[in-house]
Amino acid sequence: MHVDLVLDFYKELSEFNKLVVFLILLGCVVGLLVSNIVTFWGRQKRISEINELKKARDAALREKKELEDRFIALDKVDDHVWKRAVQGSPPAFVSRSKRKTRFISICNLKGGVGKSTLAGNLGLALALRQHAVLMIDLDFQRTLSGYVCDIELLVNARSKDQTSKHLLNPTADVKIVHQYALTIPAxxxxxxxxxxxxxxxxxxxxxxxxxxxxxxxxxxxxRRLLHDEAITEQFEYVLFDCPPRMTTACINALTCSDAVFLPTSLDQVDIDAVYRTLKWLEELKDFHDIEMVGVILSKCQMRKGRLTRQELQQLKNLEERLKQQSPDNTVVFDSQIPDSPVIGRSAALRRPSVLDDETRHWFLDLAEEVERRIRHETG
Ligand SMILES: Nc1ncnc2c1ncn2[C@@H]1O[C@H](COP(=O)(O)OP(=O)(O)OP(=O)(O)O)[C@@H](O)[C@H]1O
Ligand SMILES: [Mg+2]
Incomplete structure (x- = not known):
């Protein structure tokens, strides 16, 4: 009924008015369409924004989970972080038959047993016996550096920041080894x-x-840096002077080495540190490829060139215990370095004992034994 009325009304309109009504109606339809399109477009935009937010939330949740897992793992780490399983594959330990270099860590987890004195004098003694030797000071106390290095060269190296810390950089280039290695004039x-x-x-x-x-x-x-032809073609011996703690440098020296030399006196406290260090080596055996452990008696009490009776007894006990604790590859060197005031003073005088007529022979004898044993024990 209403529709008929509207149609009658429309028919009675002039042509112009009909056109106006038509245009008004068309405008309404177009307006309606546009508003629908805008609403639809806005909704799509909101949906894609919501999707983006969901993705960001998922990523944040994943990150949170990773962090939580990491914290849980951290909580489980005891003080032996170095025993953690290796993820991926570590740099290759180049086979001993393929290189002339032997890498030796001078290591003992006890301080003051004579590591740096031994590293310096043994390194120089091997060089005096015509071998190319590289010594690397891995202790921030830098005793070895001060002991064997010319003071001016040392000051210069430090001012140029050319020191061993850069060897512990994962992207270090082997060129720096040659660049930083100072020659010892004597x-x-x-x-x-x-x-x-x-x-x-x-x-x-x-x-x-x-x-x-x-x-x-x-x-x-x-290992990554030094098991490289640029080193193994040039040096016959690389000696690491380790600190008396299992630091980053110390674990690195061990994983790079063929042999560990453990200086000790025959004092019971020092001997206990030998067992402790050997225990560490055993616990870390999955990470290193050490073929030989040499216990070297340094600072031992001697009378007329021979160990005192008490020291002989201590030595016997030590050898017996070593047979039980690490029977395969641990040797006690025959060469012994006595507790000598002349050697003691050499550190203060910055004059290595192997350059001193009175004390030279101890270190030359030791170097000869090292050459003999290391080729035998490590192929
Ligand atoms: N055979 C020796 N006779 C007498 N004194 C020695 C002997 N060997 C080392 N010393 C002296 O013992 C002290 C400690 O020696 P050295 O620095 O070599 O030990 P270390 O084990 O490297 O110490 P640290 O653990 O602090 O690095 C120094 O004063 C050194 O001169
Ligand atoms: Mg030292």
Whole structure:
């Protein structure tokens, strides 16, 4: 009924008015269409924004889960972070038959047993016996650097920041080894990369990174750098002077080495540290390829060139215990370095004992024994 009325009304309109009504109606329809399209478009936009937000939320949740897992893993890490399983494959330990270099860590987890004195004098003695030797000071106390290095060369190396801490950089280039290795004027076949205090910070930083992120591997940095033809073609011996703690540098020296030399006196406290260090080596055996452990008696009490009766007894006990604890590859060297005031003073005088007529023979004898044993024990 209403529709008929509307149609009658429309028919009675002039042509012009009909056109106006038509245009009004058309405008309404187009307006309606446009508003629908705008609403639809806005909704689509909101949907895609919501999807983006969902993706961001999922990513944040994943990250949160990863962090939670990492914290749970951290909670389970005891103080032996170095025993953590290796993720991926570490740099290759180049087979001993393929290189002339022997890598030796001078290591003992006890301080003051004569590691640096031994590293310096043994390194120089091997060089005096015509071998190309590289000594690397891995202790931020830098005793070895001060002991064998010419003071001016040392000051210069430090001012140029050319010290051993840079060897613990995962992207270090082997060229820096040659660049940083200082020649020792009195013994030209011997070279040394000195340490500085900055090593301590580098070690802590690397250890902390590894601690929070097990994928950030820091235990094979020296192996990666030094098991390289640029080194193994040039040096016959590389000696690491380790600190008396299982630091980043120390674990790196071990994973790079063929042999460990453990200096000790025959004092019971020092001997106990030998067992402790051997235990560590055993616990870390999945990470290193050490073929020989040589216990070297340093600072031992001697009378007329022979051990005192009490020291002989201590030596016997030590040898027996070593047979039980690590029967295969541990030897006690025949050469012995006595507790000598002349050697003691050499550190203060910065004059290595192997360059002193009175004390030279002890270290030359030891070097001869090292050559003999190391070729025999490590192929
Ligand atoms: N055979 C020796 N006779 C007498 N004194 C020695 C002998 N060997 C080392 N010393 C002295 O013992 C002290 C400690 O020696 P050295 O620095 O070599 O030990 P270390 O094990 O490297 O110490 P640290 O663990 O602090 O690095 C030094 O004063 C050094 O001169
Ligand atoms: Mg030392």
């Amino acid at each position: 013994v030209p076949r011997a070279r040394i990369i000195p340490a500085d205090e900055g090593l301590e910070l580098v070690e802590y930083t690397q250890q902390a990174r590894f601690y929070v992120n097990p994928a950030y591997e820091v235990r094979f940095l020296l």
